[in-house]
Amino acid sequence: MAATVSREPGREERRPSPLVETHGLTKRYGSRITAVRELDLTVKRGEVYGFLGPNGAGKTTTLRMLLGLIRPTSGEARVLGEKPGSPAGLEKVGALVESPAFYPYLSGRDNLRVMARYSGAPRSRIGEVLDQVELSGRAKDKFKKYSLGMKQRLGVAAALLKDPELLILDEPTNGLDPKGMADMRGLIRRLGRGDRTVLLSSHLLGEVEQICDRIGVISKGSLVAEGSIAELRGRQGLLVRAEPVEEAARIAERLAGVEEVAVADGALRLRTNPDRAAEINAKLVSAGLRVSELRPAGQSLEEAFLELTGGETV
């Protein structure tokens, strides 16, 4: 399952090359741990891509490989057409990997000065990015005195210094309170507007559902699905409550266009187009069955996710 439909196909046609592309990317630690296995990932220009997976799935490991911080055991990756981690490849990439890490004895602003020197960003960018993450008021305070939310925002600010085409954010809402999370998500959505591409990793389904155009699901190091939210939500169906249920099941099985029938909790679950509800209802009633409930019952994204990740909770 590796559908590749973008919300804005027009944009891709103009710039066809994917921003991030990996082939068979694999990272092993020792002989026992395979953190990432044969990963084929494609992130297209302008999209907000959600990289979703439970704890320990290999998200951070993948992002580190995309940034050249760690070397893949095998496979290859291209970021903006360049080798990961090369100065040319990093020129237009901003990243916050795992927890935000800065010099505790320096102020927020001085930390950004250090980072701007490393990146070659002009000094004027420092004020701009501080404004963007709404940290200007506390820029003079030492990093060690920041709250987690402020640290997280400073991390995003540092990632924005180069005004990157590709922004890589690794679980940026981790550890934030609900308001902090909402603020961070709003910020990411704003940052993802226009031409900028965002690669956001998360273990929160609701989060990527809110923010992302397309999702890749990683589980135990492998990409198990990639596609838009609608595609991942997958096959739609109907829930039917009718008496007697065995009889109803037999009739339903013979109906054309019903792919699968399952009985659960005294109700039928039919995998079929929900638009056929009225027609199915008529068939059941005319066969003398009593229909008490009939409604569309799409697999929730959560169910789809659980199925994909083999039941691991997210």
Next chain:
Amino acid sequence: MLASFRAELLKIRKRPATWVLALVWFVLLVLFGYVFTYSFAANPPDPPENQPAAVQQQQEALNEQLLNGLLPENLLENLFTNGTFNLGAAIVLILGAMAAGSEYGWGTLKTSLTQRPSRFGLLAGKALALAVFLVLFVALGLAAGALSSYGVALLEDAAVEWPPLEELAKAAGVGVLTLGVWGFLGFALAMLFRGTALAIGLGLAWALAVENTIALLPIDSDWWESFRRLTLGENTASLGSIFGDPNPAFGIPEPLVEPERAAITLGLYVAIFAALSLFLLLRRDVT
């Protein structure tokens, strides 16, 4: 590399620990190089009543000699030949270890590397900035000695005569090699262990305990002596000896190594430590 150098300068300059170390270095040098010796030589304990006159005279001559050694004209002997400058080994070992190791402790290496510098550029900038601060620490050490000896001259009403400029220039070189080798040892150890704690612990143990023990062990063989010629302490001591004969009161042994060879050895050590650090950074994953 220049950008990384500037980033690193900002980090070291704004770090409180840097200035604490500078202060400790200054105070150590003044205390151990001057204050203790001076207070002993200028206020000798009262001799026992039945002490023979010959011993008494000998004592006074020794005190005279000690005081004389503290005057500005003997600045370089007191700082280098007597080994006072080696007190800085522990200080700059910590300075070097902090420059490299803290990045691992704080996880800032990944933040910096994702900004764009090449690993080579980042490390070269770091090493260069450390070198600049090591030179500053050498200057601070020389200044501490000069100030103290000037103070002694004032207290003793002695003439103030400084060593010739040429000797001072040599002293700067010897100081840079002495502190440089220890600073970069700390730097390389911190890269090796990816942190400051183990690097400082092992580095200090080596500097304070192991090297001294090696020098004192009564092993009489050629290979042991060739090994001893490789220790940092033997080489820095050899460089220090070029400024004059050690004061017999301090019981400093004859150097094993010729000064030219010592300068080359120490320079090579600095290069090896820097190269090892670079190799480790280039090769290893940053997690």
